[in-house]
Amino acid sequence: MDYIKTEEKLIKTQLLLCDTIKKKETLAKIDKILKKYDSRTPEKLSVTIKTCESLSKTGKLTLPLKIKGKMLGVGRHKERYYTEAELIRAVRKYDGKKFPLKLDHRDKEAGATIGLVDSIWWDRREKAIMYAAHVNSELHAMNILDKAHTDVSATIFSIKDFNPVIGIVGLDLDFTELSIVHDGAFEGNTLEVA
Numbered sequence: 001m002d003y004i005k006t007e008e009k010l011i012k013t014q015l016l017l018c019d020t021i022k023k024k025e026t027l028a029k030i031d032k033i034l035k036k037y038d039s040r041t042p043e044k045l046s047v048t049i050k051t052c053e054s055l056s057k058t059g060k061l062t063l064p065l066k067i068k069g070k071m072l073g074v075g076r077h078k079e080r081y082y083t084e085a086e087l088i089r090a091v092r093k094y095d096g097k098k099f100p101l102k103l104d105h106r107d108k109e110a111g112a113t114i115g116l117v118d119s120i121w122w123d124r125r126e127k128a129i130m131y132a133a134h135v136n137s138e139l140h141a142m143n144i145l146d147k148a149h150t151d152v153s154a155t156i157f158s159i160k161d162f163n164p165v166i167g168i169v170g171l172d173l174d175f176t177e178l179s180i181v182h183d184g185a186f187e188g189n190t191l192e193v194a
Contacts, residue, residue: 064115064134065141069190071120071178072154073128077185080158080170087129090173091122100177101133103140105155107177114140117178128186131178132194140180144193152191153184 074084098116106112114137123130131152135141143149155177158170180191 061138061141061145063138063141064136065144066132066134066194067144067191068130068132068194069152069192070123070126070186070188071129071131071152072156072186073126073188075186076167080160080168081163081166082158082170082173083166084127086158086169086171086173088122090175091120091129093173094120094175099175101135102177102179104181105153105177105179107155114180117175120175126188128188133178144180144191149180150191151181151184152178152189153181153186154178 072082072087074082074087076082096119098118100107100113101115101117103112103114115133115135117131117133120129120131122128135144140149154175156170157174157176159172161169161171163169
């Protein structure tokens with residue numbers, strides 16, 4: 001019989017038993033602590049999350065949001081001068097027709113369409129084309145209500161002509177869209193809730 005090997009086995013067994021006893025004591029302590037907390041009563045917590053749009057001043061929104069304002073007036077906007085006669089002619093051309101209301105002149109993106117321009121008309125006192133439109137996008141409707149959006153700008157295709165008195169003029173206007181923008185080229189443009 002090899003006494004050294006036997007003694008080594010006994011020592012290992014003793015250490016294993018000590019570890020097992022310590023683990024059982026530790027588990028018993030943990031059980032005791034957990035039993036204290038088992039008597040707790042459950043609590044219910046309710047949380048309401050609001051988006052920045054729902055925190056707007058009015059807090060209520062009915063879609064579509066109706067808007068109106070001044071779209072384009074007599075004068076030079078960027079390169080071309082638009083006369084009263086041409087603007088009135090454009091209004092007649094769009095009588096009963098609708099065109100897209102977009103965001104930032106992104107005319108190639110389907111997601112940039114946020115509504116429609118329902119009608120345009122001539123205002124003799126303002127010497128400008130006025131518009132009525134509706135916004136289908138909740139985000140942009142709330143931004144309009146909060147006055148985060150304040151300007152509009154029209155995308156206009158027209159024939160370029162030259163007048164010796166006023167310079168380059170636009171003839172036979174076509175509106176492809178009206179956009180909500182940061183700064184419109186026509187400085188008298190307006191955007192308000194109808």
